[in-house]
Amino acid sequence: MAKQARALATRQTVLLAAAEVFDERGYAAATMSEILDRAGVTKGALYFHFHSKQELALAVIEGQGAWIAGWEPASDSWVQNLIDLGYAFAHALQSDPLVRGSIRLTIEHGSFTQPQIAAYQGWMDLVRGLLEQARDAGDLHPGIDLVAASGVITGAVTGIQLSSQVLADRQDLIQRMADLWTLLLPGLVQPHALARLSVAERAAS
Amino acid sequence: MAKQARALATRQTVLLAAAEVFDERGYAAATMSEILDRAGVTKGALYFHFHSKQELALAVIEGQGAWIAGWEPASDSWVQNLIDLGYAFAHALQSDPLVRGSIRLTIEHGSFTQPQIAAYQGWMDLVRGLLEQARDAGDLHPGIDLVAASGVITGAVTGIQLSSQVLADRQDLIQRMADLWTLLLPGLVQPHALARLSVAERAAS
DNA sequence: GGTAGGATGCCTACTGGACGGTATGCCTCC
DNA sequence: GGAGGCATACCGTCCAGTAGGCATCCTACC
Numbered sequence: 001m002a003k004q005a006r007a008l009a010t011r012q013t014v015l016l017a018a019a020e021v022f023d024e025r026g027y028a029a030a031t032m033s034e035i036l037d038r039a040g041v042t043k044g045a046l047y048f049h050f051h052s053k054q055e056l057a058l059a060v061i062e063g064q065g066a067w068i069a070g071w072e073p074a075s076d077s078w079v080q081n082l083i084d085l086g087y088a089f090a091h092a093l094q095s096d097p098l099v100r101g102s103i104r105l106t107i108e109h110g111s112f113t114q115p116q117i118a119a120y121q122g123w124m125d126l127v128r129g130l131l132e133q134a135r136d137a138g139d140l141h142p143g144i145d146l147v148a149a150s151g152v153i154t155g156a157v158t159g160i161q162l163s164s165q166v167l168a169d170r171q172d173l174i175q176r177m178a179d180l181w182t183l184l185l186p187g188l189v190q191p192h193a194l195a196r197l198s199v200a201e202r203a204a205s
Numbered sequence: 206m207a208k209q210a211r212a213l214a215t216r217q218t219v220l221l222a223a224a225e226v227f228d229e230r231g232y233a234a235a236t237m238s239e240i241l242d243r244a245g246v247t248k249g250a251l252y253f254h255f256h257s258k259q260e261l262a263l264a265v266i267e268g269q270g271a272w273i274a275g276w277e278p279a280s281d282s283w284v285q286n287l288i289d290l291g292y293a294f295a296h297a298l299q300s301d302p303l304v305r306g307s308i309r310l311t312i313e314h315g316s317f318t319q320p321q322i323a324a325y326q327g328w329m330d331l332v333r334g335l336l337e338q339a340r341d342a343g344d345l346h347p348g349i350d351l352v353a354a355s356g357v358i359t360g361a362v363t364g365i366q367l368s369s370q371v372l373a374d375r376q377d378l379i380q381r382m383a384d385l386w387t388l389l390l391p392g393l394v395q396p397h398a399l400a401r402l403s404v405a406e407r408a409a410s
Numbered sequence: 411g412g413t414a415g416g417a418t419g420c421c422t423a424c425t426g427g428a429c430g431g432t433a434t435g436c437c438t439c440c
Numbered sequence: 441g442g443a444g445g446c447a448t449a450c451c452g453t454c455c456a457g458t459a460g461g462c463a464t465c466c467t468a469c470c
Contacts, residue, residue: 007445026313028233032430043431044446053430108231108313109371116371148384152365155381159364160357166314166321176360179353187391211464212419237456248457249421258456 011049014039019060019101026108027057054112057105061115064102067092068122078133079140079189080197083181085130086157087201090173093161107162123154139193149188156180174201216254219244224265224306231313232262259317262310266320269307272297273327283338284345284394285402288386290335291362292406295378298366312367328359344398354393361385379406 017039021030032053036046050056071088073081092099105112106119128150134140160180164173181199189197222244226235237258241251255261276293278286297304310317311324333355339345365385369378386404394402 010445026231026233026315028231029315031428033428042447044448046446047431048445051431107367107371110231110234113371120368120372145384148381149388151368151381152361152384152388155365155368156357156361156385157364158368159362159366160360161364162312162367163325163356163360163363166312166318167325176353176356179350179357180361183354183357183389183392185392187388215419236454238454247421250419252457253419256457 007049010039010041010045014041014046014049014056015059015063016097018056019063019098021101022057022060023097023101023104027053027105027110027112057112058115060098060101061105061112061119062102063098064106064119065122067096067099067102068126071126073130077139077193077196078130078137079185079193082127082130082134082153083197083199084202085126086177086181087174089157090161090177094170094173103161107158120154124150127153134189134193139189141188141190144188153184156184177201212254215244215246215250219246219251219254219261220264220268221302223261224268224303226306227262227265228302228306228309232258232310232315232317262317263320265303265306266310266317266324267307268303269311269324270327272301272304272307273331276331278335282344282398282401283335283342284390284398287332287335287339287358288402288404289407290331291382291386292379294362295366295382299375299378308366312363325359329355332358339394339398342398344394346393346395349393358389361389382406 014035018030018035020038021035024030025034030053032043032046035056036043039046046056050059071085073084075081075084089099093103102119106116109116128146131140131144131146131149135144135146157177157180160176161170161173164170164176178200185194185197185199219240223235223240225243226240229235230239235258237248237251240261241248244251251261255264276290278289280286280289294304298308307324311321314321333351336345336349336351336355340349340351362382362385365381366375366378369375369381383405390399390402390404
């Protein structure tokens, strides 16, 4: 395992460039040449680290799992944590190329059915966990189907994000997120809990 | 304007095949050869009717506008009309290849920025119109931002539809739609109006 | 109503270029 | 001196698009 430092650096450079190109063009329209140009490496370097375009895309998708795994709740209100998660994700979408590329690859289905489903599932599990905690704290309406709710929330966030991307290059994503919560929360949480939440983004995320 | 009948038929055949392939593969990964095979026509025929792959895709996208234009409200409750619209759209997504292909092309951004935005805008305008009627009828919570709400609703439906497609090939789309309305309506309509709505799909759409 | 002539609609063969991937060799550090 | 890390030249394939020819039907004039 020699020379790890340089090798890891170029690997990371390639991964980042690939994420950018995948984000901008999608999997099929992205070309290895453009990734090479943007990364400033040669074909030999790239294919040393990733044996195919597909493997490279899978590595990008994996970044999403890493982001999820790295997120941690910060509030003692679990619904608030859910809201905060949405905003944290929105900021990641605006600034982190790896997350952006990963999301695009996850969203457009095609050759990657397996990892795509896993990615969706990861989000839904995370959301469902938060909802369970919120329910146990007595914040949710009784009788809510948590699986259905987590599906709706992840789906809705996916769509909000997508439309924001197409219509405004994700510039208005934070605002749309706030709009979503405004509409969604009354059907989810009980009034007494609703009063304690800040739907708009909180400082220091 | 001679021989319209046969020409129109092949044009329609090509359009349908193209919609199917675009739906399954996306724009970039779709190949003209596959469209030709599926349509059972030759290159000459296709390129006689559509001068390029891009033009063909645009024609498919146009089908979406036609669907929107063809839809008509049937209830005297405007919120109910909104719900019904969602279900009608869901059924179209399950059965109408043109709508399926059109949606996929609209959703994946890339070369079509202009018509994509137009398509989104068409949906949002339609939804906003329904919401305005509902507001004027006194069904909505006072102070609701209709533009924001229509953005959230179209975005959420987009996402619901997409996740249903990736996870279950749109098999559970109707159920997810119901889940969405269950969560969304309490934040949108007033209780007295809510009581009069059927959130689940109504017979005879 | 028969036929010339022309447009419409379609077919087949081809082309140039780009793309993903490979083979082979060189440099550098342990 | 050997393996890890990378550079370069090359290859086969496939793809969007084109060129040019051919059949079919409509129109017009006799």
